[in-house]
Amino acid sequence: MPPRLLALLTAPSLDRPAPGKPPFRFIDVEQPLVSALDLGVTRGDGVFETISIGGGRAQATGPHLTRLARSAAMLELPEPDLDAWRSVVYALAEELSGVKEAFAKLVYTRGIEGGDRPTGWVFAEASPDHTAARRDGVRVVLLDRGYAHDVASTAPWLLQGAKTLSYAVNRAAVREAHRRDADDVLFLSSDGFLLEGTTANLVLKRGDRLTTPATSLGILAGTTQADAFSFARSQGLTTSYELLTPDALEDAEALWLVSSVRHAAPIRAIDGVERPIDRAFTAALNEFLVGRRD
């Protein structure tokens, strides 16, 4: 059985330092960790990140921690102590140095209701085998996310663009995709703009250009998408962030859902209609993404 690791942070936020104490302690994964009164579980009131680990080295930790802090700010959580979080991620990564691909999931909650300190932990284990999805692709369906494209600016209390623990809708959308004989979802705004997947960003290729929906649409700024763009530019391609409608799917020569653990999964069908896969570019992109090291 491959290792499964769990570490509880001693002081996850900057406002409650714990000088002289070790930054974390390992916890038995089989034991309960979270209070029944923790707002993370009673209200989905917290944020998370998932960081991939390759051969014992974390990938893109900086951008993930930056996004954790941004999500926390959107929820008005105490500012996380990113140095403490980084030290935990690196410690767990080192424990998984014998594993080719693993991941660390960082969870940061508002803590026990009525209390004054947040809760933070990191769980890490070997990643599932995503070989087939990376090579042969995934089938997606277009689903309405219900919000207009500009909701992040008109109604910031809806927390669009924050990576929160309130992900029940994302999981329900994936169940709807399965009902429609697909693997995953591509969300549309209520006024018809392409957004993102349930746990991934959309990237499409046309000619010598990679494009992804603009983050002004209340979607997550993708860490893996950003690295995919870096790779593309190193190959002489241009990149852009745009407002896209489903027409853009028709025009694209290749499409992907990109995310931290599965990396680049080509989209091989949309609403049941087959799409071409660029196998050579996909393989090169995934080789680059898998090979990243902090």
Added chain:
Amino acid sequence: MPPRLLALLTAPSLDRPAPGKPPFRFIDVEQPLVSALDLGVTRGDGVFETISIGGGRAQATGPHLTRLARSAAMLELPEPDLDAWRSVVYALAEELSGVKEAFAKLVYTRGIEGGDRPTGWVFAEASPDHTAARRDGVRVVLLDRGYAHDVASTAPWLLQGAKTLSYAVNRAAVREAHRRDADDVLFLSSDGFLLEGTTANLVLKRGDRLTTPATSLGILAGTTQADAFSFARSQGLTTSYELLTPDALEDAEALWLVSSVRHAAPIRAIDGVERPIDRAFTAALNEFLVGRRD
């Protein structure tokens, strides 16, 4: 210190019975209960109910359990064993027989990721003192919930009308209300229909009629609102479920947010504009609501 009780269900769902075992066991509230891998905390993937307890007797347990089952069905959770849940609620209520007003919070999650059994527990303690809110009222602000009024039928994967653990948005909306010098929120659909509060239903009175927004709007079917309607009819009033726009707020002679623990809180200001309170009716309504016994 008043008692705080926590009970973990042995078999919260009908598909995994545990014959011969006691239906629950008490857990030390100070101890962790939930696995870091429980989807309730990692994805807000679960449902809840809050049931008020008066003098050791639960209130409206049947409607709350019916709604728990309906929320669970919307999330495709295993069907909850309502007899087991009821027995836990009643046992905790009895332990709180010396407390005038208390509440029980039922939480039912999808359980540990990759596992095949849900997690269920009930927490109970004395209620906060809501005397002032019941008597003097609350100030609300109107906030956009971002979804169109018919989203529950057009996009059921958005889970509108289910009482899920993914409540980060509701809490962010309350923070926005506080920023605007108010106590609570009245949500509007993106196309301008009145919906509900963050944890309460809207009830308004005009002439001899009590009205609440129709549950087809993707809002929670209110258990306390239903009992408020029963009380109103016993007083010779009529009741109705309607599609309402903010004009209805102007026309109303009195308005309330009604919920299970706070009961009927008159709305004394909307977006900073004072509103009249019907003190006599409010007092009679709350006396009725507080006095309910299963």
